[in-house]
Structures are given as C-alpha cells and as structure tokens.
Amino acid sequence: ERATLKMIGTSYVTFDSLHILALGTGSVTGEFGYAVQLMDETNHLTFTNCTFESSIVGTSANFGAFIASNSNTSALTAGIAASNLTVANCTMIGGNYGIVIMGPTTAPFAQNNVVSNNTILSYNAQGLRFQGQENGVFDRNNISRDLRTNNVITYGIWMGASNPGTVVSNNDIHNPLGASASSTSAAYPIYGNGASGLAGNPLNVFNNLVYNVNTSGVQYGIYFIGAATGHVNVYHNTVSLANTDATGTSAVRGFFQSVEGSGPVEVR
Numbered sequence: 568e569r570a571t572l573k574m575i576g577t578s579y580v581t582f583d584s585l586h587i588l589a590l591g592t593g594s595v596t597g598e599f600g601y602a603v604q605l606m607d608e609t610n611h612l613t614f615t616n617c618t619f620e621s622s623i624v625g626t627s628a629n630f631g632a633f634i635a636s637n638s639n640t641s642a643l644t645a646g647i648a649a650s651n652l653t654v655a656n657c658t659m660i661g662g663n664y665g666i667v668i669m670g671p672t673t674a675p676f677a678q679n680n681v682v683s684n685n686t687i688l689s690y691n692a693q694g695l696r697f698q699g700q701e702n703g704v705f706d707r708n709n710i711s712r713d714l715r716t717n718n719v720i721t722y723g724i725w726m727g728a729s730n731p732g733t734v735v736s737n738n739d740i741h742n743p744l745g746a747s748a749s750s751t752s753a754a755y756p757i758y759g760n761g762a763s764g765l766a767g768n769p770l771n772v773f774n775n776l777v778y779n780v781n782t783s784g785v786q787y788g789i790y791f792i793g794a795a796t797g798h799v800n801v802y803h804n805t806v807s808l809a810n811t812d813a814t815g816t817s818a819v820r821g822f823f824q825s826v827e828g829s830g831p832v833e834v835r
Contacts, residue, residue: 580725593625670699
C-alpha cells in the first residue's frame with residue numbers, strides 16, 4: 568500500500584485539521600508515499616484545513632501528496648476516482664505530484680470536484696493535475712516548488728482532456744524551479760495536453776497569475792498542445808516572464824498553442 572490514508576468507494580466523510588504524512592523518503596529504492604489516495608468513485612468527501620505531506624526529495628511517480636486515481640499503483644489512471652469532492656484551505660507538500668484529480672476521457676465524467684484556496688509546495692514535476700472533470704472548480708490555489716533545487720521539466724497546472732464547465736481561476740503559479748538559482752529546465756506554469764470543454768460548455772481559464780519563472784530554459788506561460796484541445800476560454804490571465812537573470816536563447820512565450828485543435832480556443 569502506498570497511502571497513509573486510503574479511501575475506496577467511501578462517501579460522506581469530512582476530514583478537518585489533520586496532518587497526514589507519507590513516510591516513504593524517496594531516497595531508498597522500493598519506497599512509496601501517497602499521503603492520501605482516493606479510488607473507485609468516492610463521493611461527497613470534504614478535506615479542510617489539513618496538511619498532506621510526501622517526500623520533498625523523491626522524484627518518481629510513486630510519491631504524491633493528494634492522489635485521486637483509480638489504481639492501487641498509479642497516480643494517473645483514468646476513471647472516476649472522486650465526485651463531489653471538496654479540498655479547501657489545505658497545504659500539499661512534496662511528492663512528484665502535489666494534487667491529482669483523475670477522471671475519464673469520455674462521459675460520464677467526474678462531477679463537481681472543488682480544489683480551492685490550497686497551498687501546493689515543493690512538488691517535483693506537477694503541482695495540480697486533472698482531467699475528465701465536469702463542472703469542476705480549481706480556484707485560488709498558490710502553487711510553487713519553493714524548496715526544490717533539482718532541475719526537471721515542471722508544470723504548475725496540468726490539464727488533460729474532457730473538462731466541460733470546469734473553471735480554473737485566480738491561481739498563483741510561481742517559482743517553478745524552486746530554490747535553484749541557475750536552472751536551464753523548461754517551465755510550463757499552465758499547461759493543457761488535449762485540454763478541452765464541450766461546445767456550449769467550455770473549459771474556462773480565468774484570472775490566473777504566473778510570475779517568478781526562474782529558469783534560463785524554455786518558458787511557456789500558458790501552453791496548449793494536442794489535437795483534442797478545444798472549446799477553451801482563456802480570459803484575463805497575467806503572465807510575467809521577466810526573469811532578468813535568464814541567459815541563452817531558449818524560447819520564451821506568454822501564450823502558445825501548438826496545433827489546431829478540435830474546437831476554438833478563445834484568448835482575451
């Protein structure tokens with residue numbers, strides 16, 4: 568078992584003011600560490616004012632602070648792991664992933680999951696990752712790799728396919744290369760891989776703030792890739808890539824869409 572707290576098909580439970588720690592260190596082969604793992608359509612769970620902590624040195628996918636994924640052994644397995652979930656006013660520390668909320672790539676999707684007012688710190692690769700969320704809310708989260716020093720391609724918010732009616736708003740994404748002063752790794756603060764809504768029910772990315780992108784590597788403030796991308800509104804975001812210490816000739820782009828997607832992506 569990889570998780571300290573594991574919920575399988577559980578419904579109507581509230582957790583408040585707990586500190587949940589995964590003991591795997593990340594420095595010993597064969598160790599694992601999810602602080603929390605949700606599986607198999609958990610429903611109406613609430614986590615408030617909690618701290619979820621995984622290794623801040625582990626760099627493998629075996630580590631995560633808060634994982635909702637339909638697999639005992641993978642943080643990224645599709646399917647409805649949770650619906651009507653609320654994670655609010657919590658702190659996620661460490662792990663390869665800060666928080667993962669997986670859903671399916673085709674309907675019916677996970678419903679009404681809310682991740683709001685959280686602080687996501689010292690993750691390795693991805694701060695917040697989700698897919699297959701209908702009417703989800705990912706709002707007012709502060710996402711930073713503040714204590715990490717290793718060079719690795721990083722993603723602040725990673726969005727996958729099929730998120731109709733979902734809102735990603737008012738998040739602060741900063742210091743994606745952590746405490747490193749001389750990183751050359753790529754940074755993607757807001758990243759969509761086939762990120763999509765539906766016609767008449769788009770995925771909405773509003774009022775997010777990207778700053779202190781402390782790398783001399785590739786910097787894409789908001790980046791959409793994949794032919795499935797479509798029906799996305801990208802409104803009123805602020806992206807600052809003004810790193811005066813950056814050297815070299817790596818690409819620096821505030822907004823970039825790599826290919827024509829399956830539907831419109833409107834940017835204002």
